[in-house]
Amino acid sequence: MSYVDQLLATNEEIKYEAHQHPFVFFSRIVAETIMLTVLLAAAYFITRTQWEGQGWISxxxxxxxxxxxxxxxxxxxxWRNEKFLLTDRRVIHLRGIINKSTMDSSLEKINDVQMRQTFFGxxxxxxxxEVQTANENSDNFFGHIRAPLEFKRAMMNAKVEHDRAPNEYLNSASVVAYQQASAPRMTHQEIEEQLLRLTELRQKNLISDTDFDSKKRDILSRM
Structure with a gap:
């Protein structure tokens, strides 16, 4: 199991994953390549001449x-191990090769997302x-992220879905409650007959135990 998988909660899904732009890595590599080239040139020059202590210099x-x-x-x-993760519950900034550092913000606490791009950006x-949350001291900053507009759009869409989920659950629960309340009432004798018939169906393996329990609850709710 990867470190990212260990960070995720049960049933939490990754919606989007991003890295810093390769320019961040290339800018460092260019400086190191120039330095390495100078060192190789100096080593070549030393091998072509006779200096005292040449071996130590090389x-x-x-x-x-x-x-x-x-x-x-x-x-x-x-660069490879720094990741910006968007799940269906939060935004995670992961850094570190061996020693890991994580900072996350829950989608429900995100107030705004500010994006800044230079001309070259x-x-x-x-x-x-910059992910701004309800707590001013816990803002999350994603520097030099690749495709920032796409990440911001995915983040705002995930927040809308996250905020909508509880309302949809409440609406569906209200519909079920309304259907149960509006169902016609039954007498005790009718309920007893329905339960006996339902039991016979289960004994004949015509319905599953799950269907039996569901129908039984529906019948008892109409008392």
């Missing part, structure tokens, strides 16, 4: 090159999202 350059290369791998893993489809 060793030092090699160690620095390994550090720069390791830094590039670390930057990639950090509009060109290359990235930007910043």
């Amino acid at each position: 060793l030092g350059l090699g160690v620095i090159a390994l550090v720069v290369l390791g830094s590039g791998v670390f930057d990639f893993l950090r 509009r060109m290359f489809n990235y930007g910043d999202l």
Whole structure:
């Protein structure tokens, strides 16, 4: 089971998943690539000349090159493991390679979502999202997220569905209650006959136990 699966509650579903734009990763890699190129050029120059202590200098350059290369791998893993998740209940910001850090905001507590895009952000489809909640101290900031408009749209749609669900449940419960209240009343003798007939159907395996219990409750509610 992945770490993301462990974060989810029972029956919680992921609606949308996003990462920071690759520019965030590429900008760091470019600087490290330039540094690595300079180190390789310096190492090549040293091997072409005869200096005292040449071996130690080459060793030092090699160690620095390994550090720069390791830094590039670390930057990639950090970018790859930073995720912005939208579920049917909340918004989650997940960071960290080994040590994980999460920050989430419930959909019901989200008041507004502000989006900021620079000129280059509009060109290359990235930007910043700030999720504002009822608690001012728990706002969630998604920096340089890829396709911010799509994520914002998915978030607002999920919030509408989340807020609508309790009302739909109450409406359906009201309909059931109304149907039960408006059903014609039965005498005790009629109820007894209906229950006997229902029991015979179950004994003959003509109806399931679930249907039997449902019909029984319906009959008893009409007393």
